[in-house]
Amino acid sequence: MQVLTTIEEFREAKDALKGTWGFVPTMGYLHAGHLSLVKRARAENDHVAVSIFVNPTQFGPNEDFAAYPRDLQRDLDLLQPHAVDLVFNPTPEVIYPPHFQTYVTVEEVTRHLEGAARPVHFRGVATVVTKLFNIVGAERAYFGQKDAQQTIVIKRLVADLALPIQIIVCPTLREPDGLAMSSRNTYLNAEQRKAAPVLYRALYAAKEAFDKGERSGKELRATMRRVIEAEPLASIDYVSAADPMTLQELPPEPSQPKAEEAVLLSMAVRIGQPRLIDNFLYENGQWLAGEFAG
Ligand code: AMP
Numbered sequence: 001m002q003v004l005t006t007i008e009e010f011r012e013a014k015d016a017l018k019g020t021w022g023f024v025p026t027m028g029y030l031h032a033g034h035l036s037l038v039k040r041a042r043a044e045n046d047h048v049a050v051s052i053f054v055n056p057t058q059f060g061p062n063e064d065f066a067a068y069p070r071d072l073q074r075d076l077d078l079l080q081p082h083a084v085d086l087v088f089n090p091t092p093e094v095i096y097p098p099h100f101q102t103y104v105t106v107e108e109v110t111r112h113l114e115g116a117a118r119p120v121h122f123r124g125v126a127t128v129v130t131k132l133f134n135i136v137g138a139e140r141a142y143f144g145q146k147d148a149q150q151t152i153v154i155k156r157l158v159a160d161l162a163l164p165i166q167i168i169v170c171p172t173l174r175e176p177d178g179l180a181m182s183s184r185n186t187y188l189n190a191e192q193r194k195a196a197p198v199l200y201r202a203l204y205a206a207k208e209a210f211d212k213g214e215r216s217g218k219e220l221r222a223t224m225r226r227v228i229e230a231e232p233l234a235s236i237d238y239v240s241a242a243d244p245m246t247l248q249e250l251p252p253e254p255s256q257p258k259a260e261e262a263v264l265l266s267m268a269v270r271i272g273q274p275r276l277i278d279n280f281l282y283e284n285g286q287w288l289a290g291e292f293a294g
Pocket residue numbers: 025026027028032033034036037142143144145146147170171172173174180181182183
């Protein structure tokens with residue numbers, strides 16, 4: 001496993017290895033969720049590249065860029081057993097050199113949910129992902145369903161700009177109590193950690209309501225809200241029951257034809273200060289609610 005920090009070094013190391021490439025972009029502080037993406041990339045390609053880069057442009061001025069957990073040696077130890085070929089670990093100056101002024105903006109699907117709560121976030125994500133795709137030159141890239149809107153934004157970007165890469169979305173990996181794995185879970189103290197599975201319970205309650213026939217967007221959102229509001233440490237940033245194509249909220253009264261039914265249940269909730277996100281997706285007649293680690 002080689003660790004490269006400049007674009008030139010990365011390209012040289014990659015050119016020496018012939019075959020197909022799978023790419024897993026990350027911000028590091030890896031957990032089993034990230035490793036599930038690496039395993040999938042390993043299974044489907046001759047070679048695997050992982051990037052570790054805490055991307056400054058996707059954090060707002062009052063967000064956690066400085067506090068975001070970082071530990072390169074720990075990350076490399078976790079990647080080592082997975083036969084990763086190349087790790088790209090650039091500095092911010094490599095990605096954003098002096099005079100940098102070109103950004104990628106995906107429009108409509110970034111106006112809702114995380115995009116509404118975090119105004120510069122998806123411009124930063126779309127820009128860094130485009131640049132990383134150009135540097136790495138992989139055939140396939142692997143993303144987690146955990147960041148549902150990010151997968152939609154990146155698929156849109158790849159289709160709209162005809163980027164020559166296939167996007168593969170992998171299930172959300174969860175702790176045994178339902179909490180979606182996240183590098184940000186390290187911010188939770190013991191009491192907050194106990195409260196954090198409330199996101200999963202709220203999504204599950206709305207799924208159950210949907211499975212019993214509830215199709216009102218308003219009622220599905222109210223179901224999630226009730227569960228979160230019963231947890232004293234939790235405060236809602238947003239809860240959403242939206243069309244997964246457009247990310248528009250489902251209206252109070254059902255409007256989708258039955259055959260095309262699809263819903264993205266998603267939320268951002270603060271447990272004390274830490275802000276957590278999670279989602280369940282229903283499409284093609286089935287729920288994508290994630291998998292339990294173990
Ligand atoms: P991050 O380091 O948070 O930017 O995440 C890097 C990639 O890992 C993104 O595609 C995430 O969606 C994915 N990811 C993060 N958490 C999980 C999880 N619990 N299960 C599966 N994928 C995840």
